[in-house]
Amino acid sequence: MMLPEGRIDGVMNAVISLCHFCELHGPSVLFVTQAFHEPDCPPAQPDVREPKSCYGNATERLLHRETTNSSAPCEACLSFSPIHRGFLSNDHEGRISYLSTQQATQHDVSTLVRQACTRSLSCEVSPGKEGPIFFGDEVRGQVLSYTFFLKDAQARGYQRWFSITVLMKDKFFLLNSWPFLVENIERIISELQAKATVVYEREQAENPQRALRLAAAYSSDGKRTSNKPSRSVLELTGNEHVFAWLHLQFTWLLKAGANRLVEKIVEGLPTPDLTVDFYNHQETEDGFTLVSAKKVHSPVLELEASASHETSQNSPVINDLRHLHEILGPIPFLSLAYCLMVGKQIVIRGQPAGLIASIANCLKMLVPRSCYQAALNSDQYLDVSQCNVLGVEPHVAVPQPSPDILRLDILQPGDQAQYNNANKYNYKTTWGDKLPSKCPTLLLMMEKAIENTKLNNSAMHYHFVALKEEWLNIAKVVRRIEHWNPGQPQDVTSLLQAMGAQEQDRGLLEFWGTSSI
Structure with missing residues (x-):
């Protein structure tokens, strides 16, 4: 499977799609935006940093896909004309191309996108059929799906069903990006719905559909001949550039979705000693908050404790x-x-x-x-x-x-x-x-280290730092389990045993877990 994981080189490696429920074909993919990276090149090439028309062979993949795609979708399922293959944007600094097409350009990714589309518009929906939902697995990818309706004066129920899906392999990256993605997808949907509402109200004012349908119901043949069974998003929104606008929105999501998260290698859960400095920040001209992280390679004394008392x-x-x-x-x-x-x-x-x-x-x-x-x-x-x-x-x-x-x-x-x-x-x-008859495990380990004369003060200090980090992580995990599963003491007991903690450690873990909030 070629679907990339998480975040690489400043771009969120996801596939963002616009899907709809066609009255003729069922769930269908309308519009797909992907990112393509420049492959690693030998440093001997002198022109490796020169701007290119595209990166990652994006257009070659598109041409190959066109030769293998011979389906003839209806008007509602069509986002590009035969002479218009898609939209392309380049990030020359990051050596990344963003390509938007009717279908994903890679066969295996296209299969995953279609599966996500079908599930998002059939079984995996939020209550009320509008709103965000998460589903997925390791085989078919992790999906954030946001379903919504667009008004259509000629549709059954006067509305058509759509979804925007974000597909990637990294479950935790997707869930960590949930607030950012949902907020911006809602903004995109609101603009689409506002445009569709304007068209709907204008059509209803010019030619009320309810009266026409009632007249057709009581006519001699009962047939509807004035309405089209399917209408494209261009018609629903009254904006012939709606897909170009969606390309820009999805491209920005892929780029900004990665820049908002900074990867850092840590062992175990983050501790207060390795947190971001939220007290020293400044506002940028663009309205963002610039937050600076503390030095990773600070001396252990600075990471481990506050300044010494004089x-x-x-x-x-x-x-x-x-x-x-x-x-x-x-x-x-x-x-x-x-x-x-x-x-x-x-x-x-x-x-x-x-x-x-x-x-x-x-x-x-x-x-x-x-x-x-x-x-x-x-x-x-x-x-x-x-x-x-x-x-x-x-x-x-x-x-x-x-x-x-x-x-x-x-x-x-x-x-x-x-x-x-x-x-x-x-x-x-x-x-x-x-x-108590049994002291906490950590206290006994520290006492043993203190009594070990072969362990000098410097080594003992580093040993204590490692022990505290280990037990602080355990305390955080226990507190989260107790918060997520209240009234389930057997779960906490099993967790303590799995992490090497015992009943005499509960007081320490409770205090450390509460203090770390």
């Missing part, structure tokens, strides 16, 4: 997670990390502020950026809706520890000479709950 040069600091694990001890560290990972609030109370900031810098390495919201040096208590890591001085009143709040108190050493040594401070964790 610490004083003379202040004692906790250097990294290993240092924090050593000072707190295994159980207090696990309690602190667990509360942060499942969305509970951590209140760090004490002095100096630089030591609190260094602890916060260590903690943020445990969760994605979207799950970390800190407020340090606060002069009052802030609830978890405002921050999940709060740093305050000893005199600030804070709630008593509860199942949702863990407090880490930092007590200064008795000897003032030891104030610059973080190891000499006393660290006391108080929590109104206790660790």
Whole structure:
């Protein structure tokens, strides 16, 4: 099958067709627009970038198709006269030709287009027989079909049935393009319907068809001789250039449909660390919003977390997670990390502020950026809706520890000479709950990495970034399944098992999935 996939070299590789339901022949293809790419050429050819009359042998394909097509359609099924073969537009910069013809120029593509036409005007229709619908499979291609009516004073029911179909192989590309395609196809249809309505109202005013039909029904022979059984789109719209206009519209759809999406290679679902920067954008003269993407090859620190909290040069600091694990001890560290990972609030109370900031810098390495919201040096208590890591001085009143709040108190050493040594401070964790019998899988994996002395800090950091990305993707998938299939816990359980997660991971996945929205 020669139908191309997705998007290549700045053009949406799809076949856009106008179809109609003929009273004589049934569903028929009227008009097809395709894109043809310039084949790759050896770089030794000096004139390879010179403009051509067409690219991708578009006209040769047309001539070959004409020699094999000997059918004689009726007037309603005809979009081109015998002396007019089609419309051709060239994108010399992209080396692409856009060709519009009566039928697709490639036999296998033409077969798929006809199948899509038949389905769009028979079984695959939206309620009310007007509107967009998606159908397809891997064999016959993926199709977006938009069915609509055009008024016709001489048709049964005073209207004729049409559809615009977009056929391609890439299902996900087509569905991602759905809002763009539907919006612009609706615009095309609205203009066609407006033109047809003007012709219909003029004909009804000049020669009311209802009276003629009633007169014919009661005549001696009961035959209708004044009306044509089929009328072309040119007659229905009163515009002899309607197909040239459709060629321009379909060509623009193929070109713009690809330019609006930018391909990026990612492993897994997109994370907040790899999103487009929607805050730094500007409006162009054409009314478009210019959005710039963040650098793909930024340092891991920039991708993984926000800027570090500032610490004083003379202040004692906790250097990294290993240092924090050593000072707190295994159980207090696990309690602190667990509360942060499942969305509970951590209140760090004490002095100096630089030591609190260094602890916060260590903690943020445990969760994605979207799950970390800190407020340090606060002069009052802030609830978890405002921050999940709060740093305050000893005199600030804070709630008593509860199942949702863990407090880490930092007590200064008795000897003032030891104030610059973080190891000499006393660290006391108080929590109104206790660790579950089974901790989240990710937390245990991170603890194992921290205790592995053969893993240096740099390698451990990259390891944590990869782990967080993996589990953030799992959290997003689980949240989508729960949103799409509410009340189906067995589906979520099966999904968790398939992705290597367990019941003890639900709290972490729920918090991470919610925070990533």
